Amino acid sequence: xxxxxxxxxxxxxxxxxxxxxxxxxxxxxxxxxxxxxxxxxxxxxxxxxxxxxxxxxxxxxxxxxxxxxxxxxxxxxxxxxxxxxxxxxxxxxxxxxxxxxxxxxxxxxxxxxxxxxxxxxxxxxxxxxxxxxxxxxxxxxxxxxxxxxxxxxxxxxxxxxxxxxxxxxxxxxxxxxxxxxxxxxxxxxxxxxxxxxxxxxxxxxxxxxxxxxxxxxxxxxxxxxxxxxxxxxxxxxxxxxxxxxxxxxxxxxxxxxxxxxxxxxxxxxxxxxxxxxxxxxxxxxxxxxxxxxxxxxxxxxxxxxxxxxxxxxxxxxxxxxxxxxxxxxxxxxxxxxxxxxxxxxxxxxxxxxxxxxxxxxxxxxxxxxxxxxxxxxxxxxxxxxxxxxxxxxxxxxxxxxxxxxxxxxxxxxxxxxxxxxxxxxxxxxxxxxxxxxxxxxxxxxxxxxxxxxxxxxxxxxxxxxxxxxxxxxxxxxxxx
Numbered sequence: 001x002x003x004x005x006x007x008x009x010x011x012x013x014x015x016x017x018x019x020x021x022x023x024x025x026x027x028x029x030x031x032x033x034x035x036x037x038x039x040x041x042x043x044x045x046x047x048x049x050x051x052x053x054x055x056x057x058x059x060x061x062x063x064x065x066x067x068x069x070x071x072x073x074x075x076x077x078x079x080x081x082x083x084x085x086x087x088x089x090x091x092x093x094x095x096x097x098x099x100x101x102x103x104x105x106x107x108x109x110x111x112x113x114x115x116x117x118x119x120x121x122x123x124x125x126x127x128x129x130x131x132x133x134x135x136x137x138x139x140x141x142x143x144x145x146x147x148x149x150x151x152x153x154x155x156x157x158x159x160x161x162x163x164x165x166x167x168x169x170x171x172x173x174x175x176x177x178x179x180x181x182x183x184x185x186x187x188x189x190x191x192x193x194x195x196x197x198x199x200x201x202x203x204x205x206x207x208x209x210x211x212x213x214x215x216x217x218x219x220x221x222x223x224x225x226x227x228x229x230x231x232x233x234x235x236x237x238x239x240x241x242x243x244x245x246x247x248x249x250x251x252x253x254x255x256x257x258x259x260x261x262x263x264x265x266x267x268x269x270x271x272x273x274x275x276x277x278x279x280x281x282x283x284x285x286x287x288x289x290x291x292x293x294x295x296x297x298x299x300x301x302x303x304x305x306x307x308x309x310x311x312x313x314x315x316x317x318x319x320x321x322x323x324x325x326x327x328x329x330x331x332x333x334x335x336x337x338x339x340x341x342x343x344x345x346x347x348x349x350x351x352x353x354x355x356x357x358x359x360x361x362x363x364x365x366x367x368x369x370x371x372x373x374x375x376x377x378x379x380x381x382x383x384x385x386x387x388x389x390x391x392x393x394x395x396x397x398x399x400x401x402x403x404x405x406x407x408x409x410x411x412x413x414x415x416x417x418x419x420x421x422x423x424x425x426x427x428x429x430x431x432x433x434x435x436x437x438x439x440x441x442x443x444x445x446x447x448x449x450x451x452x453x454x455x456x457x458x459x460x461x462x463x464x465x466x467x468x469x470x471x472x473x474x475x476x477x478x479x480x
Contacts, residue, residue: 036101036116037185043097043120044187045249047127048240048325050089051406054253058263059083061405064441065398065412066426067284068263068314069297077300079441079471080434084448087135090127091143098124099144115183115193118171122200125164125171126327129207132160133410134445136475137462139455151455154462158215158476165207165222168200175200188240188327199238201226202328205336206407210414211477212343223340227347231330234365238328244321251323260319264311268426270296272419273399276381279369284402285312300429317367318403326404331366334359335397342389353384356393363400385420392420413443416480435471442471443478 050056059076062068069077076082098120105112131138140160142152155163175193183191189199208222231237242251250256265285273281274294281294288295294312317323337347338355347355357379364375385392394417401408412426419425428440435442446469452459463469 033104033107034100035185036104036111036113039097039101039104040116040120040123040183040185041187043094043123044240046097047090047094047123048242048327049252050086050093051130052252052323052325052403053086053089054262055083056086056089057403057405058253060086060445061407061409062263062403063299063405065401065405065408066266066268066299067402067405067408069266069299069301070262071264071297071311072262074300074302074431075434078302078429078431078434079438081445084446084450086445087131087448087451090131091139095124095127095144098127113183114174114177115179116185118174119183119186119189119196121167121171122196122203125168125200126203128160129164129203130406132157132164133210133475134406135447136444136466136473139458151458153458154465156465156476161207161211161477165204168204168207172197172200188238195236195238198230198232198236199328201228201230202238202333205230205333205340206328209336209339210410212339213414213479214477216343220340220343220345223336224346227337227340231328231333234330234362237324237326237330237366240325240327242322242325250321251319251325253319254321254323255319256321261313263314264297265294265314266299267296268299269402270294270312272395272425277378278399279364279371279374279378280367280399280402282315283317283367283369284315286315288312298430299427300431300433302431323403329362329366329400331359331362331400332397332407334362335393335400338384339389339393342386342393352386352389356384356396359393359400360396363396366400367402382420388420388422390415391418391422393417395419395425398425409441412441413475413478414480437470437472443474444471446471 058068059070060081063070063077101120102117105117128138128140132140136157137154138157138160139152140155140163142149145152175197179193183193183196189195204222204226208219208226212219243249244254244256253260270281270285272278273284285294285296287293288310290310295310297311334355338352338359340347341350341352341355350358360379360382361375364378369375382392382396394411394415397411397415398408398417401411417425426441433439447459447463452469459469467473
């Protein structure tokens with residue numbers, strides 16, 4: 001326990017600076033317990049580390065989104081995944097840290113901070129939403145109970161959605177109330193309760209839009225309410241701030257100490273960006289070092305190319321030790337509002353076209369494209385078209401969510417976008433799928449083998465309920 005506390009102190013010092021350390025110091029009378037502020041900061045970092053892990057983001061998310069393709073190994077791009085640790089990592093890591101915050105306050109009610117608990121619940125909602133979208137039915141109501149419930153039941157995905165939306169609204173109400181103590185240990189929003197309200201509403205919008213085709217009335221109600229107070233600019237983008245200067249606080253997959261050649265950008269990405277003269281191409285990819293050209297690897301090709309000769313690597317920012325671990329961005333919120341308006345929802349007086357343009361501009365700003373004339377010229381090349389809003393918004397949202405592999409894959413499943421002209425944007429693996437149940441793209445990941453063994457009865461019941469534990473089974477909201 002002592003070593004764990006020292007590690008958490010080091011993390012906090014790295015992000016908050018020595019000036020704030022005294023205010024975050026532990027109570028010597030309870031040195032055997034980890035304080036809530038350390039649990040919160042550790043949960044934020046551990047969750048971001050997992051979301052941007054080289055395997056879970058790189059091999060799974062970025063490849064299923066067709067941004068990247070492996071060069072040293074290609075089986076993941078053909079749907080044969082060899083690491084199923086995302087589930088265990090999230091449950092045993094950040095979710096348990098966040099649960100322990102409430103456990104601590106149960107033991108020490110006089111120290112309870114309602115605002116800190118609200119932030120912990122918002123973070124839990126973010127993580128549980130990832131889990132249910134990736135796996136469908138998951139342990140939720142009985143999860144995180146440790147020895148009390150070692151084999152939790154699996155809740156249905158739709159029920160988890162209902163619970164998450166309810167929890168987020170509750171946390172907003174808590175944070176909107178009278179101050180209940182400083183939110184200490186918060187690295188993502190620096191203890192800003194108003195920012196956490198905006199974050200919670202942004203997550204409500206993401207969750208609600210994900211289910212817009214399956215439950216349109218519920219989605220409309222949530223989005224119209226949440227849009228009133230959410231992120232309003234790129235300055236409010238939500239991310240974990242990695243720091244290249246500190247080894248333990250660098251972006252999880254970086255080339256600070258060695259060049260990385262495990263991935264190439266795909267021809268899917270390169271060729272579309274080239275076709276519309278997208279100024280983000282030099283940010284997302286690097287010219288091949290041998291010929292100075294942008295050359296993507298055809299998605300799902302079997303041939304390995306460990307030296308990367310003749311292929312473009314991901315851009316410098318993708319491998320920066322100080323890259324941002326995005327939780328949700330203003331650009332994503334703006335695209336949600338544009339889509340909501342296109343669907344006839346009331347998210348303000350702006351037209352879908354105005355909101356679409358705002359979303360594209362937000363993405364440009366997020367990725368450092370500051371030439372206003374270039375951005376305006378780009379918008380003329382990719383104009384909003386009411387009759388093709390799904391493809392227009394879907395394609396640009398796909399571009400904007402670069403590096404957010406898991407979320408981009410899930411949006412691909414939900415929208416199934418094509419290029420604005422109606423031609424295919426994505427392709428099946430060129431060398432064929434290694435999963436006999438899937439030909440185009442997996443709709444979910446299989447339950448981890450450890451879970452199938454340790455919680456056999458409940459995982460088997462869940463598998464039967466969703467239609468089988470295969471990567472071909474669609475989530476309840478995926479009606480395409």
